[in-house]
Amino acid sequence: MTMWTALKEPFAAKEQRAVFVETLQELIDRNPRVVALEADLGGASGFSKIKESHPAHFVQVGISEANMIGVAAGMSLRGYIPFVHTFAPFVARRACDQLYMAGAYSKNTINVFASDPGVCAATNGGTHTTFEDLGFIRALPDALVFDPADGVQLNWLLHELVDRTGIHYVRTTRKDIRPIYKPGSTFEIGKGNILTAGKDVLLLAMGELLGEALDAAARLQQAGISTEVIDMFTIKPLDRDLILQEASGKKLIVTCENHSVINGLGSAVADVIAEAALNIPLRKVGIQDRFGQVGSLKYLKQTYGLTAEHIQSVVQDHFSA
Amino acid sequence: MTPQELNQLKKYSAHIRANVLKLMKAKNGGHLGGSLSIVEVLSVLYGRQMRYDAKNPRDPHRDYFVLSKGHAGPGLYSALSVFHFFDEAEIYTLNEGGTRFPSHPDRTKTPGVDATTGSLGQGISVAAGIAYALKLQGTDQYVYCIVGDGELNEGQCWEAFQFIASYRLNNLIVFIDDNKRQLDGYTKDIINPFDIVEKMRAFGFSTERVNGGSEEAISAAVDRAKAVTDSAVCIVLDTIKGQGIPYFENIADNHSVKLSPADTVVIDESVAALSAIYEEAK
Numbered sequence: 362m363t364m365w366t367a368l369k370e371p372f373a374a375k376e377q378r379a380v381f382v383e384t385l386q387e388l389i390d391r392n393p394r395v396v397a398l399e400a401d402l403g404g405a406s407g408f409s410k411i412k413e414s415h416p417a418h419f420v421q422v423g424i425s426e427a428n429m430i431g432v433a434a435g436m437s438l439r440g441y442i443p444f445v446h447t448f449a450p451f452v453a454r455r456a457c458d459q460l461y462m463a464g465a466y467s468k469n470t471i472n473v474f475a476s477d478p479g480v481c482a483a484t485n486g487g488t489h490t491t492f493e494d495l496g497f498i499r500a501l502p503d504a505l506v507f508d509p510a511d512g513v514q515l516n517w518l519l520h521e522l523v524d525r526t527g528i529h530y531v532r533t534t535r536k537d538i539r540p541i542y543k544p545g546s547t548f549e550i551g552k553g554n555i556l557t558a559g560k561d562v563l564l565l566a567m568g569e570l571l572g573e574a575l576d577a578a579a580r581l582q583q584a585g586i587s588t589e590v591i592d593m594f595t596i597k598p599l600d601r602d603l604i605l606q607e608a609s610g611k612k613l614i615v616t617c618e619n620h621s622v623i624n625g626l627g628s629a630v631a632d633v634i635a636e637a638a639l640n641i642p643l644r645k646v647g648i649q650d651r652f653g654q655v656g657s658l659k660y661l662k663q664t665y666g667l668t669a670e671h672i673q674s675v676v677q678d679h680f681s682a
Numbered sequence: 683m684t685p686q687e688l689n690q691l692k693k694y695s696a697h698i699r700a701n702v703l704k705l706m707k708a709k710n711g712g713h714l715g716g717s718l719s720i721v722e723v724l725s726v727l728y729g730r731q732m733r734y735d736a737k738n739p740r741d742p743h744r745d746y747f748v749l750s751k752g753h754a755g756p757g758l759y760s761a762l763s764v765f766h767f768f769d770e771a772e773i774y775t776l777n778e779g780g781t782r783f784p785s786h787p788d789r790t791k792t793p794g795v796d797a798t799t800g801s802l803g804q805g806i807s808v809a810a811g812i813a814y815a816l817k818l819q820g821t822d823q824y825v826y827c828i829v830g831d832g833e834l835n836e837g838q839c840w841e842a843f844q845f846i847a848s849y850r851l852n853n854l855i856v857f858i859d860d861n862k863r864q865l866d867g868y869t870k871d872i873i874n875p876f877d878i879v880e881k882m883r884a885f886g887f888s889t890e891r892v893n894g895g896s897e898e899a900i901s902a903a904v905d906r907a908k909a910v911t912d913s914a915v916c917i918v919l920d921t922i923k924g925q926g927i928p929y930f931e932n933i934a935d936n937h938s939v940k941l942s943p944a945d946t947v948v949i950d951e952s953v954a955a956l957s958a959i960y961e962e963a964k
Contacts, residue, residue: 423848425844427807427841430807431804431808431838432842434797436814438796439816462804467797467798467808468789
């Protein structure tokens with residue numbers, strides 16, 4: 362049941378990787394079938410801590426992401442619940458066929474911690490950046506795809522996923538993300554969360570861009586543009602009903618994502634709007650068909666227009682045009 | 683192995699081979715060469731070495747079989763029909779809409795198929811995962827996996843081999859079907875595999891090369907592999923693409939054949955000769 366509360370005041374939250382690892386340790390204690398697989402990034406993901414605390418539940422596969430997905434599939438065939446980690450591009454791009462064939466098509470269960478999607482790759486740069494993972498993974502039949510808002514939601518999500526079969530792709534930064542929800546909040550897979558109400562503009566955002574969308578909404582509110590923000594942490598299945606319901610009467614819809622505007626949240630929302638023949642303009646804030654590069658998260662968000670200021674200007678430009 | 687037991691395995695091989703040929707004839711062609719080269723190893727595995735219950739193919743206590751060279755699906759279906767996983771008649775629905783017998787094995791469709799394969803290089807990783815899990819679970823079950831020699835072109839095979847060797851997964855018996863040919867020609871002319879046995883040894887596998895047309899040699903090699911306790915194990919099967927039917931062995935491109943009228947005559951004659959072997963006891 363959905364029982365969440367948005368934070369009024371910021372609080373010091375854990376890094377996402379700490380949430381992931383601590384939640385997995387908790388899940389292993391509850392369910393001995395849970396295992397963590399790593400492709401030589403245990404120091405980066407924190408999965409090495411699982412090796413220390415639960416050595417029988419940690420599988421070091423080495424730098425072989427394709428093989429790791431196959432090994433996870435094989436372990437799934439023996440009843441294990443694998444959680445695999447690597448950087449998002451090394452699973453979504455490099456091991457996409459394995460996730461398709463050994464995973465989804467074979468009806469195996471694989472939970473993926475796809476870390477540092479989009480600009481979260483930061484100083485690892487363009488080689489380690491994926492702006493296109495949602496395009497690949499959304500197209501896998503039956504796969505569930507998430508970009509969680511914060512650690513509270515991530516913790517809740519992992520508890521949900523452990524009892525489900527299939528391919529579950531969780532893209533999130535390894536590091537800090539702005540806390541959105543009060544600890545103990547619960548959610549529902551496939552359901553968006555209305556964080557702020559508004560009547561003129563609908564901002565649909567997720568993950569790293571959710572905080573920016575909330576800031577943009579506050580600025581727009583001050584400028585006299587009433588703006589609603591929805592957390593679309595489940596990208597697939599998308600909450601079509603909520604989008605249609607909340608789009609009704611709005612003058613503009615804006616999607617905000619740490620991903621290419623091709624094949625990500627914006628494209629998914631465009632499908633919903635077009636199929637329902639809604640006569641409402643859509644603007645997509647995201648990466649405009651470009652490659653990644655090195656830089657701080659702040660620099661990259663500014664460079665690619667993933668900021669509250671940019672979201673605000675997109676909205677205001679629309680109304681002043 | 684007693685002479686009687688060996689004779690039984692030869693009958694199984696004849697039956698599997700006949701079923702492959704009949705299946706090819708019914709479909710006017712298909713993946714003939716690579717299906718025929720694994721007939722003897724399938725006969726040994728299902729006829730002697732593997733633990734399974736054909737009436738309960740998902741028995742959790744079974745040994746597992748992964749056909750990483752998934753294009754030899756017709757060979758596997760022919761074997762599974764001989765070993766009573768389903769009625770032979772049903773395999774002739776191969777590749778028809780809605781069939782349980784797609785060209786490449788699909789674990790969600792066919793009784794007895796433990797892993798979905800066909801995108802080459804992937805089955806061996808899945809087999810490694812099953813073997814790793816079985817070790818964790820402390821069981822004495824085995825996983826048997828056949829990798830094609832052409833399939834060794836895929837880098838993922840070598841990723842998997844490193845994993846299997848590093849963890850000394852001696853409960854996974856890796857067969858490499860060295861039939862010397864792949865779709866576009868001889869393996870030595872496409873991407874030269876050099877000495878496969880030396881390569882596997884260098885990767886950390888206890889490896890031997892055996893006559894892949896001899897049930898006796900294969901079974902003895904499996905017995906020896908099962909006695910290995912301290913490393914991964916690999917059996918390189920020295921085979922012929924199109925094995926057992928000289929006419930098809932000698933066709934230059936026998937990977938996926940489209941049958942001529944002359945080919946079907948050979949099939950009919952071969953099936954008659956093979957039937958005489960396996961029906962002898964009836």
